[in-house]
Amino acid sequence: MIRTEELLLNVGPQHPSTHGVFRIVVKLDGEVITEATPVMGYLHRGTEKLAEQLNYTQIIPYTDRMDYVSAMTNNYVLVHAVETMMGLEIPERAEFMRLIVMELQRVASHLVWWGTYLLDIGAMSPFLYAFRDREIIINLFNELCGARLTYNYMRVGGVKWDAPPGWLDKVREFIPYMYGKLREYDKLVSGNEIFLARIKGIGRYDAATAIDYGLSGANLRCTGIDWDLRKTEPYSLYNRFEFDVPLGRNGDCYDRYVIRLEEIKQSLRILEQALEQMPAGGETMGKVPRVIRPPAGEAYVRIESPRGEIGCHIVSKGKAEPYRLKFRRPSFVNLQILPKLLVGETMTNLITILGGVDIVVGEVDC
Amino acid sequence: MSEEKDEGQKPEAPADPEREAKLKAAAEARAARAAAKEAANAAGGAAPEAAADPEREAKLKAAAEARAARAAAKEAANPAGGAAPEAAEPPPPPEPSPKQPELDAVALLIRSLVHVEALEDAYVNEMSQHMPTIIVKNEHWLRTAELLKQHEELHFTYLRNVSGVDYETHLEAVYHLVHLESRRELAVKVKADRSDPVIASATPVWATANWNEREIYDLLGVTFPGHPDLRRIMMSDDWVGHPLRKDYEPLDSEV
Structure with a gap:
């Protein structure tokens, strides 16, 4: 038996595979982790505090900067919460536009995850493929609202701009293209033996643990729990479309990988149907009071972001600014299970497991 | 942007006595808008008018000359808007929320198994998509939490969110719970004294509470x-202090 000494190793905050400024302090016995302590807050900007001095329209750009890989869904959760409180009606055209950009965003977000996850594990080229294809979506968004990442596209009552001429056709063209690329991804990576050896059976947990830790998104569904807010608590127009919720069985990194790739496919299915059912024209802004003042009271509203359940808890005193605004960020909640998962794993698996959780540090810290 | 400017110009206009004719036209336009607003309210169900009314009243006091014109405008608006409040009133009859029985069942179990006076209040928060909400007394919180998770009829196994709110009179933690199979929901509020805020941790019950708390x-x-x-x-x-407190003063207010 070789005698080993405990080693304290600091991973991050400037570590490429933490995808932002996130730090984990691990205690190592040889190569095996005996304790892991996540340290965060490096990206804490006090969004919730700042929001208390801003009116609701002014808060929308701040939501872009929480989960900057999925800004559209963040936009939506805020405006949806305010609309729920005020009982506003949204024109159909606007709601369709929102749904389309949200699903495009889900595809783009999962592509970022897919590319960077494989990069973490050691495969360089998938990252380039993923970003090539994501670029098409980013360009579409750029054309729609003039920004590549921080869109500030949605408003309480609708969306800021209708689709420019020809834009919807470009989305329509993108769908078959992306289906083809997904097949290519599968051929390139999904069956690769080295890759499978790295992720199969790694970072496993069961359904009860996932529920106890309040996981959501692919992190919850990989254990076989059918919980996708688009289905279970339908918001927007999701109950009009047919799509499946991919589920895993083993609760390991491989299941999460398969689920996310399958979710891209399902998003494309939703997009196809949405483009077909979309009204040809119409208003993109509903009837909204000049100054948005949700009546006094509170509401908790949640939607399914690519990373899981993103929630918005607004406490209003009937003023133009929220009295308290709290975001339930999926990355923050999902990350809690990390210290538990890492104990007994090797250092190389740390990267695999952390990547598999799919965090965006802007959202962890908020 | 332009909307805010409009808001700013409003109070100035009545202060100018020479433009009564213009004022009247503006008042009429405003009345039409108010009527449209009320019609929209009747359709939407919500009532932002409560917020708009005091403002209008304040302006009425300030602009004595415009009062007559404004009153006339109001009268003109009333026949149109008069129907709206009546139309808005009928909805209350289906008052008992569909979630009321759910809430009653939860409240009954807590009152009988934890303590008769464990709950300070129980209501359905209609604004939050009819969320059953209970306010648990601080000293009964931990036992209530255990009951909420473990009792077979409740079984709220999934804690989706914990929010903290500073109400200036007290602090409050709000736990949002879900029963995954039936999709039942519950919001649980626990209040704490502001000078020495203590709430029993729910982490032993739900692991999610850990970082949230x-x-x-x-x-x-x-x-x-x-x-x-x-x-x-x-x-x-x-760090010194707790930034989300309402009386927190940042070291550098510019930041």
């Missing part, structure tokens, strides 16, 4: 006895 401890200064690792999470360890 750390965040509330960090930003609002609520201590959670029973928490396994109560440290600051967002701010640095040597």
